[in-house]
Amino acid sequence: xxxxxxxxxxxxxxxxxxxxxxxxxxxxxxxxxxxxxxxxxxxxxxxxxxxxxxxxxxxxxxxxxxxxxxxxxxxxxxxxxxxxxxxxxxxxxxxxxxxxxxxxxxxxxxxxxxxxxxxxxxxxxxxxxxxxxxxxxxxxxxxxxxxxxxxxxxxxxxxxxxxxxxx
Amino acid sequence: xxxxxxxxxxxxxxxxxxxxxxxxxxxxxxxxxxxxxxxxxxxxxxxxxxxxxxxxxxxxxxxxxxxxxxxxxxxxxxxxxxxxxxxxxxxxxxxxxxxxxxxxxxxxxxxxxxxxxxxxxxxxxxxxxxxxxxxxxxxxxxxxxxxxxxxxxxxxxxxxxxxxxxxxxxxxxxxxxxxxxxxxxxxxxxxxxxxxxxxxxxxxxxxxxxxxxxxxxxxxxxxxxxxxxxxxxxxxxxxxxxxxxxxxxxxxxxxxxxxxxxxxxxxxxxxxxxxxxxxxxxxxxxxxxxxxxxxxxxxxxxxxxxxxxxxxxxxxxxxxxxxxxxxxxxxxxxxxxxxxxxxxxxxxxxxxxxxxxxxxxxxxxxxxxxxxxxxxxxxxxxxxxxxxxxxxxxxxxxxxxxxxxxxxxxxxxxxxxxxxxxxxxxxxxxxxxxxxxxxxxxxxxxxxxxxxxxxxxxxxxxxxxxxxxxxx
Numbered sequence: 001x002x003x004x005x006x007x008x009x010x011x012x013x014x015x016x017x018x019x020x021x022x023x024x025x026x027x028x029x030x031x032x033x034x035x036x037x038x039x040x041x042x043x044x045x046x047x048x049x050x051x052x053x054x055x056x057x058x059x060x061x062x063x064x065x066x067x068x069x070x071x072x073x074x075x076x077x078x079x080x081x082x083x084x085x086x087x088x089x090x091x092x093x094x095x096x097x098x099x100x101x102x103x104x105x106x107x108x109x110x111x112x113x114x115x116x117x118x119x120x121x122x123x124x125x126x127x128x129x130x131x132x133x134x135x136x137x138x139x140x141x142x143x144x145x146x147x148x149x150x151x152x153x154x155x156x157x158x159x160x161x162x163x164x165x166x167x
Numbered sequence: 168x169x170x171x172x173x174x175x176x177x178x179x180x181x182x183x184x185x186x187x188x189x190x191x192x193x194x195x196x197x198x199x200x201x202x203x204x205x206x207x208x209x210x211x212x213x214x215x216x217x218x219x220x221x222x223x224x225x226x227x228x229x230x231x232x233x234x235x236x237x238x239x240x241x242x243x244x245x246x247x248x249x250x251x252x253x254x255x256x257x258x259x260x261x262x263x264x265x266x267x268x269x270x271x272x273x274x275x276x277x278x279x280x281x282x283x284x285x286x287x288x289x290x291x292x293x294x295x296x297x298x299x300x301x302x303x304x305x306x307x308x309x310x311x312x313x314x315x316x317x318x319x320x321x322x323x324x325x326x327x328x329x330x331x332x333x334x335x336x337x338x339x340x341x342x343x344x345x346x347x348x349x350x351x352x353x354x355x356x357x358x359x360x361x362x363x364x365x366x367x368x369x370x371x372x373x374x375x376x377x378x379x380x381x382x383x384x385x386x387x388x389x390x391x392x393x394x395x396x397x398x399x400x401x402x403x404x405x406x407x408x409x410x411x412x413x414x415x416x417x418x419x420x421x422x423x424x425x426x427x428x429x430x431x432x433x434x435x436x437x438x439x440x441x442x443x444x445x446x447x448x449x450x451x452x453x454x455x456x457x458x459x460x461x462x463x464x465x466x467x468x469x470x471x472x473x474x475x476x477x478x479x480x481x482x483x484x485x486x487x488x489x490x491x492x493x494x495x496x497x498x499x500x501x502x503x504x505x506x507x508x509x510x511x512x513x514x515x516x517x518x519x520x521x522x523x524x525x526x527x528x529x530x531x532x533x534x535x536x537x538x539x540x541x542x543x544x545x546x547x548x549x550x551x552x553x554x555x556x557x558x559x560x561x562x563x564x565x566x567x568x569x570x571x572x573x574x575x576x577x578x579x580x581x582x583x584x585x586x587x588x589x590x591x592x593x594x595x596x597x598x599x600x601x602x603x604x605x606x607x608x609x610x611x612x613x614x615x616x617x618x619x620x621x622x623x624x625x626x627x628x629x630x631x632x633x634x635x636x637x638x639x
Contacts, residue, residue, distance in 0.1 A: 114479035
């Protein structure tokens, strides 16, 4: 609960061998969003940010990895986000870090769907776009929520004992 | 004192009115809420009015302290408090809800569940209980007749099964569509009818002779209508509920007869029979002819199954990459790998939506915040398993709070069931079995969130609990 955490998307590393997107919607329009064009595919991207996320907190165990339906990116990242996968890294009751990947091609460069094109950015062509969104939490909110959890546990224990065991 | 008596009487008739109005009034929206197609309806206003009056009555009759000492009220309050905590956590920590939608869904639950203490405190005598049961029976008859009218006389259908329908459109049943009567969804109607047949079964054996035939007709009609809804889970829930009620009233000899009736119902050609068979052949044994896709693009998209991806279109040809089938033999939106037979397709999708989308979404939500979940409304309109939904939306603590309410309610009804009064005993046996039927339904349908059936569920429980305080 009191363990310090980061509060800005820019605290996370940029993807290796990538160009940061300057497109509207990928910079300042939506809070804590960043996007990178690269040739990194899902496995590389997820393991890269898994390590980076864990290193920010210095917990001895990795964050929980949740796989969401791609279309959920319209809620978790922003509306009209192009997507082929969406994963979330999270330490429960703390911050959420969403990784949305848009991969128009398989890693052997076969198109995945009609209209698949490469991305042009920084005078180069790229095969994937990774969009990140970070939902930070403040220490006050974490404290309040933990207080609520402990209070609820206590009330459920006391009332539960009475309801189950008293005649 | 006199004012309290008037208030008591007004509240009793308001509750009686709700028992009739909630099941019968179609789901016409009154006020729309941004971001959802769940609307505020007239019944919400009437319930709010009832809650307000009940609050005044409780204060004026000095019952606040007594109520606060009541374990069931404490359990309800605890559930509401944990629910409010969950809304807070979802809004400010997990950022998984829009606060106004989460509050709307939270207050919906409060609204439904408050009907339990209201019914339990304002129904004071056995005579009042019987008045309500008679009104309920007439209401059930009206629901059934209206359903028959929809099926055979083209009477209007109001549905909330999608965002467009839920605006209050007047529809008609199309061939093969399932009847929903005044319940706006065939599943909701099926849950209501399952509860009806389960309660009527023991009542049939305890009422005076002159009431036996009307109850038998009403029960048979409800059972027939239940078959017409083709809702498999509710049918199974009704079956188990009837068996439970027969065991509770110690008429075990009837079990063989019940099995025979159920087997006949399953053999007789109906959508229900076809869907039950398809459940076994398609969902369990993966049989049935599958659609393979007509174009390369369909096959490619079928593999990805991401609705937000671009769809191939052409300005020179009518053929596109969508899964539309111009022949009319196939469902227009069929995807490669799905059964071609329409009944099998419906059954397949019904299960796959739960297995691949709704249930994993609820499990993810639970993992994200195991204590308080990701908040009411975070899982959308449906999870089709009320217990997973509860774990996902309100976490382990919210679910435990809910379970405590159910345990305390069941314990009390069990005590009433031990009563010497045969009518009360048989009525309680029916209610205990109804709870079981609801729990079974809850494994595949969100029964505790479906407004009409959830409201009626808590009111009927209140009706039974009112017996504890009867004056005669």
